[in-house]
Amino acid sequence: MHGIVSDEPLNQAMIPSTLLRAPHTTAVFKRAQNGLFAGKTKQYGNNVPHSKQKTRRSWLPNVQSKRLYSEILGTTMKTKVTTRALKTIDKYGGIDGYLLNAKISSLGNAGLRMREQLLDAKEAALQQQAAPSSS
Numbered sequence: 001m002h003g004i005v006s007d008e009p010l011n012q013a014m015i016p017s018t019l020l021r022a023p024h025t026t027a028v029f030k031r032a033q034n035g036l037f038a039g040k041t042k043q044y045g046n047n048v049p050h051s052k053q054k055t056r057r058s059w060l061p062n063v064q065s066k067r068l069y070s071e072i073l074g075t076t077m078k079t080k081v082t083t084r085a086l087k088t089i090d091k092y093g094g095i096d097g098y099l100l101n102a103k104i105s106s107l108g109n110a111g112l113r114m115r116e117q118l119l120d121a122k123e124a125a126l127q128q129q130a131a132p133s134s135s
Helices: 017-021 030-034 083-091 095-101 108-130
Strands: 043-047 055-059 063-070 075-082
Touching: 030 108, 063 083, 063 095, 075 083, 075 108, 083 095, 095 108
Parallel strands: none
Antiparallel strands: 043 055, 063 075
16 A cells, blocks of 8 residues: 555665665755765965955865775776775675665765676676576
């Protein structure tokens, strides 16, 4: 019955795979679309000298270019990543764990593309294991 809330856990097999993969996200910080920024954005504030004459300034996230090894793909992925995202990647045990388990809203466009690659590779590996060998 539709419209009734159930106490049963959510069955992910019933949800279309397109919803589980990459919902549409809007990035506030355009540069964050091209890497793993873990939600970090440009920040704004004031320079305040001794004369108290405030002038506007901005702070950019600490972005590094890194090659991260993916165990699922068996290759390295070159990407721009913030130091905050690097700490989170270590927490999840590697780039694969981070892309598959982190909040989708913090991945950005590049992270969602990498996540798609990982999910496709995992599905292909599962299909190879499930298919009977013809020898």
